[in-house]
Amino acid sequence: EDQVTQSPEALRLQEGESSSLNCSYTVSGLRGLFWYRQDPGKGPEFLFTLYSAGEEKEKERLKATLTKKESFLHITAPKPEDSATYLCAVQAGEYGNKLVFGAGTILRVKS
Amino acid sequence: NAGVTQTPKFQVLKTGQSMTLQCAQDMNHNSMYWYRQDPGMGLRLIYYSASEGTTDKGEVPNGYNVSRLNKREFSLRLESAAPSQTSVYFCASSETVNTEAFFGQGTRLTVV
DSSP states (O other), X not given: OOEEEEEOSEEEEETXXXXXXXXXXXXXXXXXXXXXXXXXXXOOEEEEEEOSTTOEEXXXXXXXXXXXXXXXXXXXXXXXXXOEEEEEEEEESTTSOEEEEOOOEEEXXXX | OOOEEEEOSEEEEOTTOOEEEEEEESSOOSXXXXXXXXXXXXEEEEEEESSTTOOEEOSOOTTEEEEEOSSSBEEEEESSOOXXXXXXXXXXXXXXXXXXXXXXXXEEEEEO
8 A cells, every 4th residue: 555654743943953854655666756835724835746766856945855765855954934834745556646645744943 | 827726715514415616727737636634644635637527536535526627627526514524625736647736725624
């Protein structure tokens, strides 16, 4: 069964304190891994897509990496506006036509 | 450029009532999806439409029906609402099933 596990469930950081969020997955034939950001009361907002082990993507203070079993979202020198829930999803199914989401990591950055 | 628009934003239903959640996208995307989000469980796929004219079941389809009305619109119907269907519902669309999805703002549904 396709599964996505995110850790930690919640993370509190001081402004400027860098850290990483983890997304581990078991899926038969990974076609793609997606990171989303979700603010309270809003829909998920697309951040990155990763397709193969060793791939990296960056956007401002965020950097996503991918191995054969997990992905990391590295947050460098976070700011309070980075506070959100970060969701990881893998493309699964015989035709890669289903997204399986993890439960998310709630990030709080305090100034 | 509105992206994905869902209506209504909030709804309270009594057990046994029916309703339809509406979704429209203006990005000319081929694929559309309905998810539900419950605390601690992440987003779960209810139904999806890979392209206009097709619909398929996702992970949790029981109690729901969908209609892909045209390329822009994808509706979700609850025929007889149950308290277990209390959730936040998100519609999403993507260019194809293999590309990133873009989400609407969600519909918060409470069934009492």
